[in-house]
Structure formats: structure tokens, C-alpha cells
Amino acid sequence: MKIEIWSDVACPWCYIGKRRFETALNGFAHKDSVEVQWRSYQLDPTIPEHYDGTELSYLSDRKGMDPAQVKGMFAHVTEQAAGEGLNYKFDDVVVANSFNAHQLLHLAxxxxxxxxxxxxxxxxxxxxGVDIGAREALVKVGTEAGLSAVDINEALDSDTYADDVRHDFAEARALGVTGVPFFVIDRKYGLSGAQPAELFSQALEQAWQEANPLTMVGAGGTDAEACGPDGCAV
Incomplete structure (x- = not known):
């Protein structure tokens, strides 16, 4: 079973959704038969590489959201993140363009x-509070995960994976994705948003059962003795 997840590094619900999905996947009996593929998506491709402002000012000034509403949203998302063991610090978030981070993800x-x-x-x-738009930050993240600093710099210098990132964007549009996280199971089932782990579990089970239907052995023959709601055969 293949699960593709369209997600942006700058999306707070994407991290929460990742945790909830992982909870469901870890409890799935056929986990070892599941391939998970992260796909790229950008919520705002127009952000400069380095934005001079806070997350609050970005959402209020560039997106036109009411500052009080934004603060309320931060509090709600922080609470939901804490429920998944995540420690969000919106006051420290560095607003940055995530395109190169997506290139790093394709290299990874x-x-x-x-x-x-x-x-x-x-x-x-x-x-x-790391600046994910900064080259040194991307190299640090990549090398700590086991990638070569030389490979990272070469990939970013030459935009090796830029077309792959854009292809993910285009495929998301073709699928009708308008928000992230967005989960696609075997190109048959779609789940939008950071759904509860229980819903992910249901989707995994349903997709598995449809892809691997139970085949009865000896169909058409005489049923052997068995027990049912009304008792057992004698």
C-alpha cells in the first residue's frame, strides 16, 4: 500500500497531522507493507527567502488576518500540538520561503x-525557531540526518530537484488539493487535514481490505461444522 502525503514545512497542521498519522500507522497490523512518500506543497510561494517580520505580522499584514484572531489561532494550534507531544513556539518562528527545504526533502x-x-x-x-530558508540551516538538518554536505550544496546550487518540487505542486493541483496536509492512499482514498488518529486507522484498514480481499478456500463445497449465533453444529 502506498501513501502519499502532500505537506509544507511551514504548515503547523502538517506536523500535527504527521504525528496523528504515525500513531495510526504504528498500530496498523500491516505497517511493514506500507510505503510512505512525502510530496511537496507550498502554502505561499511568494514569501521572500528572508521575510523581515514575525509569524504574527506575516499573517496579519500579508494575509489580512485580524491580529487578535491570529493570536487565538496560535493558542489553539499550540494546544493541539501539545496533545501530540509537540512544543510549538510561534513567537520564535522564522517566516521563510520553503522551496529549498522541499528540494532538500527530495534529495533526502x-x-x-x-x-x-x-x-x-x-x-x-x-x-x-530555525530559519528554514537559510542554506546553513538546511545543510545542518541534512547532515545530521546522514546526508553529505557536498551533495546538499550541489543540489541547491544547481536546483537539481526544482523540477521535482514543481511537479509535486502541479500534481497536487491536478488532484484538487487546496490545503495541506493531504493524504492519498493508493490513489484511491483522500484525507484532508490533520484528522484524528482513529480516522487514519479506519482508512488504512478499509484500503487494505479492498486491496487484499479474503478468498474463501473450497468455495462451493460442503461447509464443515462450525459455531454461529444460534449455537454449534452437532
Missing amino acids: KANGKGDAVKEALLSAHFEH
Whole structure:
């Protein structure tokens, strides 16, 4: 079973959704048969590489949201994150363009480090106030996950994975994705948002059962003795 997750490093619900999905996946009996692939999405491609302002000012000035509403949203999201063991610090968040972070994620995926780098980037952005638009920060995250600093710098210097990132954006539009996180199971089921772990579990079970239907042995033959709601055969 293949699960593709469209997500942005700068999306607070994406980290919460990652945790809830992981809770469901860890309890799934067929976990070892599941392939998880992180796909790129940008909530705001127009953000400059370095934005001179806080997350609060970004949402209120650039997005036109009421500052009081934004503060209320921060409090709600922080509470939901804490419920998943995450320690959000919105006052420390550095607003930055995530395009190069997505390029790093594609490099990581090519080297079998996709999930580790995704986790590190989300934690760096929301829990540790790291500038995910800064080259040195991306190199640090990548090398700590086991990637080569030379490979990271070469990939970013040459935009090696830029087309792959844009392809993910285009595929999201083709699928009708308008918000993240967005989970696609076997290109058949879609789940939008940081759903409860229980819903992810239901989706995993349903998708597995449909992909692996039970085949009865000896169909058409005489049923052997068995017990049912009305008793047992004698």
C-alpha cells in the first residue's frame, strides 16, 4: 500500500497531522507493507527567502488576518500540538520561503532519508525557531540526518530537484488539493487535514481490505461444522 502525503514545512497542521498519522500507522497490523512518500506543497510561494517580520505580522499584514484572531489561532494550534507531544513556539518562528527545504526533502528521499529530514525540518521550524530558508540551516538538518554536505550544496546550487518540487505542486493541483496536509492512499482514498488518529486507522484498514480481499478456500463445497449465533453444529 502506498501513501502519499502532500505537506509544507511551514504548515503547523502538517506536523500535527504527521504525528496523528504515525500513531495510526504504528498500530496498523500491516505497517511493514506500507510505503510512505512525502510530496511537496507550498502554502505561499511568494514569501521572500528572508521575510523581515514575525509569524504574527506575516499573517496579519500579508494575509489580512485580524491580529487578535491570529493570536487565538496560535493558542489553539499550540494546544493541539501539545496533545501530540509537540512544543510549538510561534513567537520564535522564522517566516521563510520553503522551496529549498522541499528540494532538500527530495534529495533526502533519493537517499532513503525522507522521513528523518521531514521530521527535522518541521521540528526546527516550529519548535526551535530555525530559519528554514537559510542554506546553513538546511545543510545542518541534512547532515545530521546522514546526508553529505557536498551533495546538499550541489543540489541547491544547481536546483537539481526544482523540477521535482514543481511537479509535486502541479500534481497536487491536478488532484484538487487546496490545503495541506493531504493524504492519498493508493490513489484511491483522500484525507484532508490533520484528522484524528482513529480516522487514519479506519482508512488504512478499509484500503487494505479492498486491496487484499479474503478468498474463501473450497468455495462451493460442503461447509464443515462450525459455531454461529444460534449455537454449534452437532
